[in-house]
Amino acid sequence: MDQRPSGFLDQAPERPRRWKSFRRELTDEQRRDILGQLYAEGDDRLPFLRRFAILLSLSVLIAVFGLASDSGPVVIGAMLVSPLTTPLLGLSGALVMGWPRRALESLAILVAGTLWAFVLAYVTLTFIPEPAAITLQSEELLARTQPRMLDMAVAVVAGAAGAYVLVRREAVGALPGVAIAVALVPPLSTVGMLVELGKPDLADDALLLYVTNLAGIVFAGALVLLAAGMRPETHDGRLPRRAKAGIALAAVLVALIAYPLWDVTRHSLAHALDHDEAAAIATEWADDAGLRVQDVEVALHSARIEVVGPDPPPPAQGLADRLAVAFEQEIDLQLDWIPERRTTATGRAP
Structure with missing residues (x-):
């Protein structure tokens, strides 16, 4: 188990006035509640993974049916059901807190979920009795093959909104909107569908959109959690080196994804x-x-x-x-x- 920095649940030390004006302190109960939502420990782990797998499977099935039938409302339903936000924000929190084990656990859940969603979307489409030419006319499907720099901005804002709702439970009414903004399952399902349809080039574009969303959400989530008080407590109030390294890693990931995204955007604009x-x-x-x-x-x-x-x-x-x-x-x-x-x-x- 990760060693939490000393004083994690203790009263935070006095900080400069400008920091206090930027955020309000989290209570011990709020911090425990956030940890409980992001990380499943002990006997809670298996039920969490079971719920995650079921919700992800249902979300992918809904997305495939919506994308194949060119139905926007059905695709939105897939976004609402998707559980992928939890491991993403879990990764954000682990990077901020400097918890390598929890970061690896969240990353492992995310990778396993990604692979399963790809396979399920691929297999599901093979059972849909519709010609490929008709499926490829779906505007909902093709919309996920046109990533732009604007999508990175959307991902960053969506990640910030998701993290804010996590730490400010009074804003829970915005949760459905956040789920729609954090569009992860539709582009991921699009990747599996396009591979099955024999369109690897379009699948690459959809994969770029999916990875863009991942990077933007993790980075923005880390910043918002940090600003909201989800941070290791130290006597001098400074951020530990591990936490700084985690945020820097998220920023580098965003920069790496932004390069091919900008290249695609530039060619599309031209x-x-x-x-x-x-x-x-x-x-x-x-x-x-x-x-x-x-x-x-x-x-x-x-x-x-x-x-x-x-x-x-x-x-x-x-x-x-x-x-x-x-x-x-x-x-x-x-x-x-x-x-x-x-x-x-x-x-x-x-």
Whole structure:
């Protein structure tokens, strides 16, 4: 068992005024209550693990059904049932308190839960009698394959909210909202589903979103628990070296995850800007020809533009040249024309 720093449940020593204004002291009972929620010891461990496994399994099943059927409310239900927040905040608390054993236990529960959720999502999808092409049209599923830097911000705020509700029981009414914000099971289930569907590249993006949420929640949870008074008590009021190392480790983890996340965000932003510029050029060209742009697709050195109109479009070379000048590179253009035919008639009553 971890050796708690001396005075953990004793009255905290006098601290500088600015620290007192930042937080209020936790009582001994509040600290014991927090520990009881985050860590299962002795005879409580097996029932805790059983509840965790059951709730996680139910959450994954709900998520798979919701993602496959493209149902947002069902996916939200999976978030509400998910128990993954407990080991995450347990890891945050262990890092702050400098408890390596409890940190490893929380991490082990999290890793085991992650692997089980992946396998369960993979297997469950094999029993859903629906073509892969239809499942891959699910907007709820594809939404988990587009991680951005904004998702890291959401994870940090959600982790802070979860830790705050943990230490301030009077805010328990916000718990459902926190569960929805801490979106862990849907992206994790998406990973298993996409692997089963033979889309490993998309699965990697969903995995990045899941890991982003993990890192952001652990880091923010550690900071909030520290600020709320969940910290080792020392005679001089300073944070022990182990606690500082734990918080630094969480910060490094966030930085490591943020790098590939920023790379994905940068490419997505560049693609969106290229699409908008190509659409503007195509619209101007089509207006001059009496046509209407219906669809625009842009790739690295190519573009596909679909226009609709009653008359055939002018030669595509002019549009291709405009795009090449705008993007300062050679562009292979595919121009699709959909003829628009209209008939009119006047009906007369007998």
